[in-house]
Amino acid sequence: MTDTLTIRRPDDWHLHLRDGAMLRAVLPETARHFARAIIMPNLVPPVVTGADAAAYRERILSANAERGTFEPLMTLYLTETTDPEDVAAAHASGLVKAVKLYPAGATTNSASGVRDFEKVRAVLDKMAEIGLPLCIHGEVVTPDVDIFDREKVFIDTVLDPIRRAHPDLKVVMEHITTSDGADYAREGGDRLGATITTHHLVINRNHILVGGIKPHYYCLPVAKRETHRLALVAAATSGNPSYFLGTDSAPHMDSAKETACGCAGCFTATNTMSILAEVFEKEGKLDNLEAFTSRNGPNFYGLPVNETTLTLHRGSPVEYPAKIDTEDGPVTVFDPQMPLHWRVVD
Numbered sequence: 001m002t003d004t005l006t007i008r009r010p011d012d013w014h015l016h017l018r019d020g021a022m023l024r025a026v027l028p029e030t031a032r033h034f035a036r037a038i039i040m041p042n043l044v045p046p047v048v049t050g051a052d053a054a055a056y057r058e059r060i061l062s063a064n065a066e067r068g069t070f071e072p073l074m075t076l077y078l079t080e081t082t083d084p085e086d087v088a089a090a091h092a093s094g095l096v097k098a099v100k101l102y103p104a105g106a107t108t109n110s111a112s113g114v115r116d117f118e119k120v121r122a123v124l125d126k127m128a129e130i131g132l133p134l135c136i137h138g139e140v141v142t143p144d145v146d147i148f149d150r151e152k153v154f155i156d157t158v159l160d161p162i163r164r165a166h167p168d169l170k171v172v173m174e175h176i177t178t179s180d181g182a183d184y185a186r187e188g189g190d191r192l193g194a195t196i197t198t199h200h201l202v203i204n205r206n207h208i209l210v211g212g213i214k215p216h217y218y219c220l221p222v223a224k225r226e227t228h229r230l231a232l233v234a235a236a237t238s239g240n241p242s243y244f245l246g247t248d249s250a251p252h253m254d255s256a257k258e259t260a261c262g263c264a265g266c267f268t269a270t271n272t273m274s275i276l277a278e279v280f281e282k283e284g285k286l287d288n289l290e291a292f293t294s295r296n297g298p299n300f301y302g303l304p305v306n307e308t309t310l311t312l313h314r315g316s317p318v319e320y321p322a323k324i325d326t327e328d329g330p331v332t333v334f335d336p337q338m339p340l341h342w343r344v345v346d
């Protein structure tokens, strides 16, 4: 069995870097292994305009000053008052690589998101015209829909109608968690893609709920039953160009997770590449790791693949910190509950 694997340097097509002390603490965890990342705009207040994105990009670059080459790919947070011309200008200048749609109330910091989809039609028309992808958190928020069904209902009642109304729009189904999501993405043609997180390849809902509530496994969309996890593993490891890595690494302070109403999000930036190599190896699909982490994403976004590489070495189990320290307190690193044998060679 081979014990060294060299792939094109990976990119993360869905990442939360936050701001301030958290940004300073978590950015190196991603910049160490990844060349680029799509930076989620759900700050408080959100990154809505091109000017907001330019300022946030500068804050990220200055937090990364000594580490050099990591490139943040900026996004705009779609609101019902987003100006299509501002979006077009931010895209034309090269600043912005996607727009993010949060149904209002669906997830962390989504209060400024969309309630009435009619109100964003003009923006979506403009994005289809200029070829700017729409990244979607695909869950309905209707209180009478069970939380485990929210992704499937969204696909049927919101996503499919949006795609029919805007057939030229490029869409990314973010962090799919169901076989329904994987099937819909696979059949959607080359204007539809889907990101899959690291943690949804590893956990199912038992990890959250059996033997006591485990807040560090709680994220949105919530992990589903095992059959769905298996469908995600099959999709991610298939090499199919519809699927690419978006870690959705979403740090929250431990104090905000370990509480009566804990925040959603798993922090996986630190050990993602070791976890993915383990998952792909178990499937006998290590040859497809590069497609998932380094080729399919740039191909979908119309960006060049990275020329630099990343090497992983197989050996005794990898050590990584249980927590990352920030100036405001610790953040727990995702625990995959299995030994990881693939170490990234620095």
Ligand SMILES: NC(=O)N[C@@H](CC(=O)O)C(=O)O
Pocket (backbone or CB within 6 Å): 016, 042, 107, 108, 137, 218, 219, 220, 221, 248, 250, 251, 264, 265, 266
């Ligand atoms: N995934 C999560 O559980 N949380 C994300 C938001 C998101 O991506 O939905 C966050 O910003 O914390």
Ligand SMILES: [Zn+2]
Pocket (backbone or CB within 6 Å): 107, 137, 174, 175, 220, 221
């Ligand atoms: Zn989301």
Ligand SMILES: [Zn+2]
Pocket (backbone or CB within 6 Å): 014, 015, 016, 040, 248, 250
């Ligand atoms: Zn996210």
